[in-house]
Amino acid sequence: MLNFLPHALRGSLAGLLLVISTLCWCLPLLSMSLLKLVLPFSAAQSALSKLMSLIAEGWIACNKGWMNLVQRTGWQVQGLEGLHYDHSYLVTSNHQSWVDILVLQYQLNRRIPLLRFFLKQELIWVPVIGLCWWALDFPFMKRYSKAYLAKHPEKKGQDLATTRKACAKFKRIPVSVFNFLEGTRFTRAKHDEQQSPFPHLLKPKAGGIAFVLDAMGEQLRTLVNVTIHYPDGSPTFWCLLSGRLKRVVVRFEELEIPRQFIGKSYDQDEGYRAEFQQWVNQLWERKEQLLAQLHREYPASA
Numbered sequence: 001m002l003n004f005l006p007h008a009l010r011g012s013l014a015g016l017l018l019v020i021s022t023l024c025w026c027l028p029l030l031s032m033s034l035l036k037l038v039l040p041f042s043a044a045q046s047a048l049s050k051l052m053s054l055i056a057e058g059w060i061a062c063n064k065g066w067m068n069l070v071q072r073t074g075w076q077v078q079g080l081e082g083l084h085y086d087h088s089y090l091v092t093s094n095h096q097s098w099v100d101i102l103v104l105q106y107q108l109n110r111r112i113p114l115l116r117f118f119l120k121q122e123l124i125w126v127p128v129i130g131l132c133w134w135a136l137d138f139p140f141m142k143r144y145s146k147a148y149l150a151k152h153p154e155k156k157g158q159d160l161a162t163t164r165k166a167c168a169k170f171k172r173i174p175v176s177v178f179n180f181l182e183g184t185r186f187t188r189a190k191h192d193e194q195q196s197p198f199p200h201l202l203k204p205k206a207g208g209i210a211f212v213l214d215a216m217g218e219q220l221r222t223l224v225n226v227t228i229h230y231p232d233g234s235p236t237f238w239c240l241l242s243g244r245l246k247r248v249v250v251r252f253e254e255l256e257i258p259r260q261f262i263g264k265s266y267d268q269d270e271g272y273r274a275e276f277q278q279w280v281n282q283l284w285e286r287k288e289q290l291l292a293q294l295h296r297e298y299p300a301s302a
Contacts, residue, residue: 002070003243010070011242017066018241025059026132033135046172049137053114053173056136060109063102071243075107076298079252083112088174088219090209090257091115093226094201094287095180096234103228103248104178112224113174118166118208139166167215177220179208181280186234198284200291206280210266210273217262227251227287229294232301249298251290255283 002010032052036045067073083089089112093104104115114136121140124130134140170177181204184190196203213220229249239245258279264272 001068001072003072007242007244011238014066014070014241014243017069018063021059021062021066022128022132025055025062026128029055029132029135036135042172049169049173052136056114056132057110060105064106064109067102067106067240067245070241071245073245074247076247076249077107077252078250079254080107080111082254083108083224083252085110085112086174087222088113088170089176089222089224089254090212090220091176091178091224091226092181092209093178094186094228094291095182095184096186096228096230098185098237099230099235099240099245100180100228102240103250104226107250107252108176113176115176115178116170117178118212137166137169141166164215167212170216171219175219176224177212177216179212181205181209181284183208198288200295201284201288204280204284206273206277207266209280210261210276213257213261214264214266217257220257223255223257225253225255225283225287227253227290227294229291229298231298246301247298249294251294 002013005013029052032048032055036048036052039045039048091104091108091112093100101117108115116136116138117133118139118141119133124134124140126133167177182202183205184202186200186202190202194203227250230245231247231249235245261272261276261279264276266273266276
């Protein structure tokens, strides 16, 4: 534990450890990705995908190490029982901070398959990490606005085609496909702009996970619905690095995905779209109730 050090020094050391760890783990990862390119055989692809997931899990374990080193965070966690490493899951969570991703990885690493996020296409250019995401088959998406599709109708349906192509790679191995239903981090300004009916949440966007279910619903039987609460306010990444993340409350809930949502077309079946949106809104109503309860049970420090 480095509690005796000033926060600025702890943050600098943690940042250095993160950079060194990332560079060390990305070298074997990228080497494996080159082998995948030159060995396009099913058995080789499966074995290499497994090895690459193990490498990524090793990197996440190192991140857990420096997180424990700079601060003994108080974790209040429930609901991890029953999750299995060899099952496939659809995973979602509320979104308040970039720290959310490390919180999820901290708790879920090696409990369920490696979390794979749907990423904006532009993020492939993030130095080092962008290449690692590409090597691990993270899906890169180019989303089109309604206004753009109105002018370019030939692009309609490409989101789903891209999703299907990305998810096809996951059929070889157990996978956890992750999606932030809110689509962006919660801020009071965004909340007010949306006029969200949920005091602690932005409006959920159902299309992302609907496309995933369309592409690989037979493989995904359950949803892991995660609720994260920071009693002392939404932390910045620097708060995490410098040891200021004192308390985190996380609740995991495993839910059966209704079978009537499998094999349907979200963008073409209006009745299904309305039913699916209703289901997602019900999930968000329950999450809002849970967050209100957690705010009462774990108030901010005096």
